[in-house]
Amino acid sequence: MTARSASAPSTHTLSEHASKELLAGHGVPIADEAIAATADGAATAADELGYPVVAKLCGDSIAHKTERGLVRLGLGDADAVRAAATELLAAATADDGDVSVLVAPMVNGSRELIAGLARDDQFGMTVMVGVGGVLAEAIADVSVRLVPIERVDAEEMLDDLATQMLFGPFRGEPPVDRDALCDVLVALSRAAMAEPRLVSADLNPLIIVDGRPIAVDALVELEGQP
Amino acid sequence: MSREMSAWKPKTEHYHALFDPKGVVVAGASTHPGKFGFVALHNILDSGYAGNVFPTNRDGGEILETPALTDVADVPDGAADLIFVCTPAATNPGLLKVAAGKGIKAAFIASAGYGEAGAEGRRAQDELVALANDLDMLVVGPNGQGIISTPASLCAQIVAPYPPPGRISIVSQSGNFISSFENYANASGVGIARAVSCGNAAQVGVVDFLEFYADDSETGVALAYVEGVVNGRDLYERLRAVCERMPVVLVKGGATAGGARAAASHTGSLATDDRVFDGMCRQAGAIRATTIEEAFEAAATFATQPLPKGPGVMVVSTAGGWGVVTADAISRTDLDLLPMPDDLRAQLDEQLPPRWSRNNPIDLAGSETKDTIPEVLATAARHPAVDAIVFLGMGIQGNVADMERGGRFFPRHGLERIVGFHERQEHRYTATASALAGELGKPVLTATELAVTAPGNAAVRGVVESGRYCYPSSNRAVVALAHLWHYSRWRQRRT
Numbered sequence: 001m002t003a004r005s006a007s008a009p010s011t012h013t014l015s016e017h018a019s020k021e022l023l024a025g026h027g028v029p030i031a032d033e034a035i036a037a038t039a040d041g042a043a044t045a046a047d048e049l050g051y052p053v054v055a056k057l058c059g060d061s062i063a064h065k066t067e068r069g070l071v072r073l074g075l076g077d078a079d080a081v082r083a084a085a086t087e088l089l090a091a092a093t094a095d096d097g098d099v100s101v102l103v104a105p106m107v108n109g110s111r112e113l114i115a116g117l118a119r120d121d122q123f124g125m126t127v128m129v130g131v132g133g134v135l136a137e138a139i140a141d142v143s144v145r146l147v148p149i150e151r152v153d154a155e156e157m158l159d160d161l162a163t164q165m166l167f168g169p170f171r172g173e174p175p176v177d178r179d180a181l182c183d184v185l186v187a188l189s190r191a192a193m194a195e196p197r198l199v200s201a202d203l204n205p206l207i208i209v210d211g212r213p214i215a216v217d218a219l220v221e222l223e224g225q226p
Numbered sequence: 227m228s229r230e231m232s233a234w235k236p237k238t239e240h241y242h243a244l245f246d247p248k249g250v251v252v253a254g255a256s257t258h259p260g261k262f263g264f265v266a267l268h269n270i271l272d273s274g275y276a277g278n279v280f281p282t283n284r285d286g287g288e289i290l291e292t293p294a295l296t297d298v299a300d301v302p303d304g305a306a307d308l309i310f311v312c313t314p315a316a317t318n319p320g321l322l323k324v325a326a327g328k329g330i331k332a333a334f335i336a337s338a339g340y341g342e343a344g345a346e347g348r349r350a351q352d353e354l355v356a357l358a359n360d361l362d363m364l365v366v367g368p369n370g371q372g373i374i375s376t377p378a379s380l381c382a383q384i385v386a387p388y389p390p391p392g393r394i395s396i397v398s399q400s401g402n403f404i405s406s407f408e409n410y411a412n413a414s415g416v417g418i419a420r421a422v423s424c425g426n427a428a429q430v431g432v433v434d435f436l437e438f439y440a441d442d443s444e445t446g447v448a449l450a451y452v453e454g455v456v457n458g459r460d461l462y463e464r465l466r467a468v469c470e471r472m473p474v475v476l477v478k479g480g481a482t483a484g485g486a487r488a489a490a491s492h493t494g495s496l497a498t499d500d501r502v503f504d505g506m507c508r509q510a511g512a513i514r515a516t517t518i519e520e521a522f523e524a525a526a527t528f529a530t531q532p533l534p535k536g537p538g539v540m541v542v543s544t545a546g547g548w549g550v551v552t553a554d555a556i557s558r559t560d561l562d563l564l565p566m567p568d569d570l571r572a573q574l575d576e577q578l579p580p581r582w583s584r585n586n587p588i589d590l591a592g593s594e595t596k597d598t599i600p601e602v603l604a605t606a607a608r609h610p611a612v613d614a615i616v617f618l619g620m621g622i623q624g625n626v627a628d629m630e631r632g633g634r635f636f637p638r639h640g641l642e643r644i645v646g647f648h649e650r651q652e653h654r655y656t657a658t659a660s661a662l663a664g665e666l667g668k669p670v671l672t673a674t675e676l677a678v679t680a681p682g683n684a685a686v687r688g689v690v691e692s693g694r695y696c697y698p699s700s701n702r703a704v705v706a707l708a709h710l711w712h713y714s715r716w717r718q719r720r721t
Contacts, residue, residue, distance in 0.1 A: 122458035
């Protein structure tokens with residue numbers, strides 16, 4: 001009630017790269033990635049990471065990359081990376097502020113989850129996990145707890161999900177390492193406790209690769225101005 | 227909001243003044259049988275309450291054969307510790323001051339015209355709370371429907387009925403659900419210890435009463451109806467501490483978008499994200515029921531059955547179909563339909579003719595003799611892998627008995643003897659089920675639709691007389707059992 005009557009504090013978002021760094025610092029698993037200021041830099045980074053890669057425009061104010069067409073998937077060689085990075089940098093608008101190109105190896109897995117943190121008006125900071133992918137909203141299979149959670153809470157959150165089939169062997173992929181997934185939820189809870197300015201965090205998607213969860217995109221929102 | 231404005235908190239003595247008063251003042255007692263001030267007095271006088279009862283009103287005289295005082299000041303000092311207030315809101319501050327001077331520690335405010343009645347009412351409510359805090363007085367309500375306390379034979383409420391005594395204690399943000407739960411208690415025989423309708427919850431609310439119930443030796447399980455959440459974090463932390471000591475069954479109104487709109491106009495509560503509320507309950511160890519009926523059954527099960535130590539359920543049935551649908555119901559929960567252990571199968575082979583199911587559900591397939599059902603129940607319940615039993619198939623002999631007893635040939639043709647036999651058998655089955663639950667510390671639930679369709683059936687009476695709950699269907703028994711397992715598991719995982 002107090003949260004509503006008080007004027008909402010202003011917030012700002014971190015870039016994908018900075019969001020991942022913040023969360024990785026508390027134990028959230030992130031795929032290798034590199035940041036480049038130029039198209040040539042992006043190609044060099046891709047050479048080091050190994051192909052195929054994904055390239056995305058990265059900046060503090062860029063929250064809806066997919067909707068704006070700022071994600072290029074499955075880039076197979078340096079030329080493709082250079083071309084994609086050039087287009088991405090050209091697509092940046094003045095509102096986007098400082099931008100760079102994020103390059104990361106393509107991560108393959110047919111199962112997508114979502115996980116995150118959100119402040120609830122009545123219960124304060126919460127941690128959630130759910131079934132991801134394009135149908136996530138329609139499926140609405142999510143479980144929520146109040147931060148902080150203990151490991152047993154994380155285990156029970158996974159048990160809460162209706163789509164338990166996702167956790168078994170799936171399309172030739174091994175079963176989900178539930179311990180590793182619990183680690184992600186506990187890490188999110190830890191991040192929320194350690195960062196009082198944290199307003200929300202989204203790991204979307206959290207892809208299951210060889211049974212283990214890896215966050216391939218992240219968005220963190222903090223209280224106040226940058 | 228008022229609760230957060232003050233540090234005053236009721237102590238155990240205040241709750242005892244409310245639930246175990248040595249005397250009760252009914253302020254605003256009326257001679258008019260249609261008024262709350264009459265109904266409340268009637269219910270207090272008629273429920274067997276042994277303490278002093280002092281009706282007060284402006285005119286004095288006699289109400290329901292009881293002399294009425296014209297002023298609370300005339301109540302002898304120390305003779306009452308609870309005042310039940312039905313007077314108009316404007317007169318209540320003066321009333322409470324005088325009452326406090328008489329040693330009264332608790333007030334139930336049935337009067338309306340407070341927080342539910344606009345800005346002026348909200349101000350009157352805040353002032354009432356501030357005054358009560360100063361007076362060191364517990365104030366419940368306002369705009370509530372009353373309290374019951376069966377250990378004190380106290381029915382200080384303006385809703386009916388008065389329930390049998392038992393181990394369930396209720397707190398509700400909606401007074402009529404007190405009545406609903408009491409109706410279920412009367413119908414099932416599984417009784418109530420305390421119940422309170424907290425109305426606008428100005429000074430104390432649901433979680434305050436849950437904390438008292440956790441301390442209360444008369445209470446075994448709490449049952450709560452909530453709509454609004456004022457301070458979610460505080461609720462979570464206190465609810466969790468209560469659940470560590472006692473099971474809490476909770477129904478939340480406004481769980482859907484439509485319900486939330488209705489709740490906003492009922493108690494002015496803000497919508498809560500139901501997924502957050504649900505997760506909060508699971509984390510805190512509170513058992514959340516979807517419906518009022520399911521909530522009562524869960525509470526009745528906590529009140530009358532031991533907690534299961536594991537999820538393994540064995541179904542014992544005298545007919546195949548019943549067992550099959552019960553197996554379906556179990557499969558829809560976190561309970562396990564226990565695969566039949568080889569040694570148990572071998573034991574049952576010796577007790578049963580070969581046509582029994584040889585699996586879980588144990589289907590006797592009509593192969594029983596006089597002692598079969600009690601023996602099989604005992605054998606199954608005693609097996610160490612069995613955590614709980616759902617027993618189906620009672621009441622068939624009771625039905626035969628009812629038909630024959632009510633038929634035109636009774637008591638000739640040997641009917642009297644066979645009717646007596648059938649009824650004694652039903653009692654044996656239900657008594658065996660109850661005794662095994664007590665002896666082994668394992669839930670043994672009995673289900674038959676006769677609980678609703680023919681409560682006079684010998685089997686249903688047998689369950690009620692054994693102090694257990696007779697489930698109207700096996701699926702409802704399974705849902706209740708799953709709630710017990712969830713609570714048991716929550717405790718096991720956190721100790």
